[in-house]
Amino acid sequence: MRHHNSVFHDVLKHVPWGVFERLVDKHHADKHVRRLSTKSQFVALLYGQLSGAQSLREIVGGLESHAARLYHVGASPA
Template sequence: MRHHNTVFHGILNLVPWRVLDRLVERFQANKRVRRLSTQNQFVAMLYAQLSDAQSLRAIEASLESHASRL
């Protein structure tokens, strides 16, 4: 079976991760993080915007339905 990247993966490739990492370091955004790092939270929020999710529960349900591909 051939591997196909998703559109979401393509969009994430456009994110300047080094810039984001520098900003996180500069402002100590991950200092007291319990579960989601700033980068992971950014990805979740981007997914929510693109999928028009109305709540955290909707995001979780949608990601759970794609768990085998993630």
Template sequence: MPHHNTVFRDVLKLMPWRQFEGLVEEHDADARVRRLPTKSQFVAMLYGQLSGASGLREIVTALSSHGSRLYHLGA
């Protein structure tokens, strides 16, 4: 299957990830994370906001249907 860049990926490229990771480390945000690290949570919440999702279940369902593409987003 060929790889296609998405608009969502282009939006994520605008994020200053080094600064984000610095803040995560500074505030020890990933200290006791079991399954969903801060970056993945941010990506999910951003997707939910931009897609107009009405709840977490809708976000999870939508992201699950794009599981193979999440790898390319870093989530």
């Protein structure tokens, strides 16, 4: 079966990841991170915004249902 990117993946293609990573490094945003990197947190919050999630539980549930595909959008399950 052919692979098709999701609309969410297409939206994330427009994020300037080089600039994002430079800002994370500049501000040491990942310095004391234990599990959820800044990039993964950004992806989760963007998913929540675009999916219309009303709570953190909805975001977690939605991302868990797509856990196998998170790698393709540059995130990892927490």
